[in-house]
Amino acid sequence: MKRIITIRDNFFRKTFLLAVCAGFFEIQSLAQESPADTVPRETIKVDVISKERFQVIEHFGASDAWSAQFVGQWPDSKRKAIAELLFSTAADEEGNPKGIGLSMWRFNIGAGSAEQGEQSGIRDEWRRAESFLSADGSYDWSKQAGQVWFARAAKELGVDKLLVFPNSPPVAMTTTGKAFAKDGKPNLAPSHYDDFGNYLAEVIQGLQEKGLTVDYVSPVNEPQWDWSDGGQEGTPFWNNEIAGIAKAVDRALEKKKLSAKIDVAEAGKINYLYEQADREGRGNQIADFFKPTSANYIGDLKHVSQTISAHSYFTTSPYESAVQQRAVLRDSLDTIDGLSYWMSEYCILGGNSGEIKGNGRDLGIDPALYIARVIHQDLTISNASAWHWWIAISPYNYKDGLIYIDKEKEDGNFYKSKMLWALGNFSRFIRPGYQRLAVEIDGQKEQSPELLVSAYQSPDRSELVLVLVNSGTKDLNVDLPEEGISSTATNLYVTSKDNDLELMLLDTSQGQTINLPARSIVTVKSSKK
Numbered sequence: 001m002k003r004i005i006t007i008r009d010n011f012f013r014k015t016f017l018l019a020v021c022a023g024f025f026e027i028q029s030l031a032q033e034s035p036a037d038t039v040p041r042e043t044i045k046v047d048v049i050s051k052e053r054f055q056v057i058e059h060f061g062a063s064d065a066w067s068a069q070f071v072g073q074w075p076d077s078k079r080k081a082i083a084e085l086l087f088s089t090a091a092d093e094e095g096n097p098k099g100i101g102l103s104m105w106r107f108n109i110g111a112g113s114a115e116q117g118e119q120s121g122i123r124d125e126w127r128r129a130e131s132f133l134s135a136d137g138s139y140d141w142s143k144q145a146g147q148v149w150f151a152r153a154a155k156e157l158g159v160d161k162l163l164v165f166p167n168s169p170p171v172a173m174t175t176t177g178k179a180f181a182k183d184g185k186p187n188l189a190p191s192h193y194d195d196f197g198n199y200l201a202e203v204i205q206g207l208q209e210k211g212l213t214v215d216y217v218s219p220v221n222e223p224q225w226d227w228s229d230g231g232q233e234g235t236p237f238w239n240n241e242i243a244g245i246a247k248a249v250d251r252a253l254e255k256k257k258l259s260a261k262i263d264v265a266e267a268g269k270i271n272y273l274y275e276q277a278d279r280e281g282r283g284n285q286i287a288d289f290f291k292p293t294s295a296n297y298i299g300d301l302k303h304v305s306q307t308i309s310a311h312s313y314f315t316t317s318p319y320e321s322a323v324q325q326r327a328v329l330r331d332s333l334d335t336i337d338g339l340s341y342w343m344s345e346y347c348i349l350g351g352n353s354g355e356i357k358g359n360g361r362d363l364g365i366d367p368a369l370y371i372a373r374v375i376h377q378d379l380t381i382s383n384a385s386a387w388h389w390w391i392a393i394s395p396y397n398y399k400d401g402l403i404y405i406d407k408e409k410e411d412g413n414f415y416k417s418k419m420l421w422a423l424g425n426f427s428r429f430i431r432p433g434y435q436r437l438a439v440e441i442d443g444q445k446e447q448s449p450e451l452l453v454s455a456y457q458s459p460d461r462s463e464l465v466l467v468l469v470n471s472g473t474k475d476l477n478v479d480l481p482e483e484g485i486s487s488t489a490t491n492l493y494v495t496s497k498d499n500d501l502e503l504m505l506l507d508t509s510q511g512q513t514i515n516l517p518a519r520s521i522v523t524v525k526s527s528k529k
Helices: 076-087 113-120 145-156 190-209 239-255 285-290 319-333 365-380 418-427
Strands: 003-008 011-020 023-026 043-056 059-063 104-109 161-166 261-267 304-311 340-345 386-391 403-405 414-416 435-441 451-457 463-470 476-479 490-495 502-507 513-516 520-527
Touching: 043 451, 043 463, 059 161, 059 418, 076 145, 076 403, 076 414, 104 145, 104 190, 104 386, 145 161, 161 190, 190 239, 239 261, 239 285, 261 285, 261 340, 285 304, 285 319, 319 340, 319 365, 365 386, 365 418, 365 451, 365 463, 365 520, 418 490, 418 520, 513 520
Parallel strands: 003 502, 043 476, 059 104, 059 386, 104 161, 261 304, 304 340, 340 386
Antiparallel strands: 003 011, 011 023, 043 435, 403 414, 435 451, 451 463, 463 520, 476 513, 490 502, 490 520
16 A cells, blocks of 8 residues: 655654545554654755756666576566566556666676586586587577576566676687686787677677667676686786777677677776776776877777776775765766766675675665665766666675575575665666756755765656665654655655665645655655646
């Protein structure tokens, strides 16, 4: 049943309406002020500054690595239920979202370690991946069937964009003959760049013939790391090598008359975009790839997207450092006209200054609040136009999944996490084309980690979306901005210890104040007056 929330005298009251036969009967509010509750909650004033406009949001996404290869072949009812959670923009009969409405899906093109089996040197079978390219040089389009199923499900449920990414070139092209490197050296010789480019174009065309239009290809992934431990497919590259690969992929796409854009460079940390840091020759990638005076300039290639991508790992704590690094990134991006930024991979790893651990599966609100803070920072400080989670479906005892599963190849159970719904507070309502607007809290633009607020407006300016993250231990009264808030009813979607993106209806006819529960993420969706 829907919750109806009314406001009187700046106090928040909840009223449940129960439909019985043809009439409605009011049930006593669950939030009536008790005699013991004599201290009013702190009231925060939120204002949206519509004249200050920032990036246009392109998409929110997640990847199919590595579980989709198996889960995509689970019983139909279960794989469809998982797909609905990730991709659906529909609501149930009570108005609660059925899914988080991702608008980008990332497809991992395998290098063939799965076919090598134990000889691949990759210890975890679930991290090996099939390849469309066979050892004899032919293509087998029956491979990666589970992943193809999820890509098709995403399309059917309205996901508009598809990106493909290899972690490694096919094993037949690598220097080691395996899908991971040795001694931190690049695992693809320059003599095979054109082969690699042609292979990626062939895969894109093959998927297109399966009815899947590929919008983007990311030919390298976290090129700063060594990828020599056999933990998964992967290879490092130097910037000059990335430029050479991008040129080869550009030629191959043009030859086949494909429209896919090339995304670079999936940096392992955001600071590799604006400084050399600890990887000389693998950092300073904004200037290296997009300044025309650079020897590695690729910004003029037809198929290179005017976007640069990086991953938020190891840069999210402590709060002040996270803010500072994203501010430097934003300033560096501003030196290149027309260049946008994607935060293209994140999950909770270690190294978070003791704030939260990566180890240990946690379906609760703590990691959800943490990732909501990271999303907010990436969108509002570094002006990311896209934000992507890492593995959508995880079998691991780690904070890396939106949906968790039993580590079973043929069938198993799945488990929804609060991290899924926390991302949904953004992805489900901030749709492609929405533009971020400036926000002030009590007249100040600077925000604290306890209360974070961001605002987004639809392209026709008829809809306003606010996302509020209250990480504190106290409920707050929040005065909503009058601009853009409907005078009849506003939708609130709450993720908390007790709520999974649950719809509540706010009657603003008596005022503009809402209660923001402690340790919650709340999306306010409103139509213009």
